Amino acid sequence: MRVSRILKRANYAIAFTGAGISTESNIPDFRGSQGLWKKFDPRMASRSYFKENPDGFWDFYAKRYEVIANAQPNDAHKALVLLENNNYIKYIITQNIDRLHSKAGSKSVIELHGNILMSYCDSCFKEKSTEECIKEFYKTKKAPKCDYCGGLMRPAVVLFEEPVKLIDIAMEIAYRSDCCLVIGSSLTVYPAAFIPEIVKRQGGDLIIINIDPTPLDSIADIVIRDKASIVLKRIIENMELK
Ligand SMILES: [Zn+2]
Secondary structure, three states: OHHHHHHHHOOOEEEEEOHHHOHHHOOOOOOOOOOHHHHOOHHHHEHHHHHHOHHHHHHHHHHHHHHHHOOOOOHHHHHHHHHHHOOOOOEEEEOOOOOHHHHHOOOOEEEOOEEEEEEEEOOOOOEEEHHHHHHHHHHHOOOOEOOOOOOEEEEEEOOEOOOOOOHHHHHHHHHHOOEEEEEOOOOOOOOOOHHHHHHHHOOOEEEEEOOOOOOOHHHOOEEEOOOHHHHHHHHHHHOOOO
């Protein structure tokens, strides 16, 4: 398998993951046929909606939280742990907010869009677990408030109309990298999608594993349109990783 050969040859391979790696953990993606934005208006994940209707905003996030909090990592997340432990990948840069990479045991994870398990006050930044916030929301049916200043709490995720976190660090890693393994990303959300593009444009290898076509398929070295868990399992078997 060519993917294993490329990974073995690379000096600084990274993985770039999106919603497609978590659909097999029963977390819906956004733009797929069963995607979240088929059921909900994407505006519900925006800063303006949070400001306008914080109670409705928390109703939406409470639903998302429940799905995510109960989800377990799948074989694709586990395969990435093995690749990292055996030093074949240096970093996982993820667009996901579900924490499943860390739950699986991956250590070097950059969460570009934050994670839903923590929340913080929009006024003073004091943190509280999302679980506690949601308990409060269900009790009062109102957006949870900060214990310290009374400001509105919000999940520690990047909302539409807000800048992506850690993008400078992620880009620095991309400039160092000579191989990017894209898993389950439609590569349509910028600036996140710049990461694989940077690796390719500076001469690295680009491998894309995604069910649907992506805008970067034409410049990729390898494109595999299959489920992430199946492909990743095959890769670690090929590399005989344990
Ligand atoms: Zn506060």
